[in-house]
Amino acid sequence: MRMNDKAVKAAVQRFLENVSFSAQRELEKVVRKALASGKAKNGDVLTTAVTLSNETLDLDVTIFSKIKL
Numbered sequence: 001m002r003m004n005d006k007a008v009k010a011a012v013q014r015f016l017e018n019v020s021f022s023a024q025r026e027l028e029k030v031v032r033k034a035l036a037s038g039k040a041k042n043g044d045v046l047t048t049a050v051t052l053s054n055e056t057l058d059l060d061v062t063i064f065s066k067i068k069l
Contacts, residue, residue, distance in 0.1 A: 027048070043069060049062050050065075
């Protein structure tokens with residue numbers, strides 16, 4: 001059965017919302033720890049990456065961005 005574009009978009013959006021929430025929670029936790037320990041400081045720019053992968057879809061993409069503290 002073929003999914004229409006709207007259904008595909010909704011399925012991907014649900015996945016991204018879940019990932020976004022989890023990723024934000026994990027990043028905040030490690031950034032707070034790094035700030036408290038002195039490993040990172042206000043003004044630092046942290047190059048950070050997220051990798052999306054799925055064997056069935058032959059997906060393996062890493063997206064880099066910066067977090068400015």
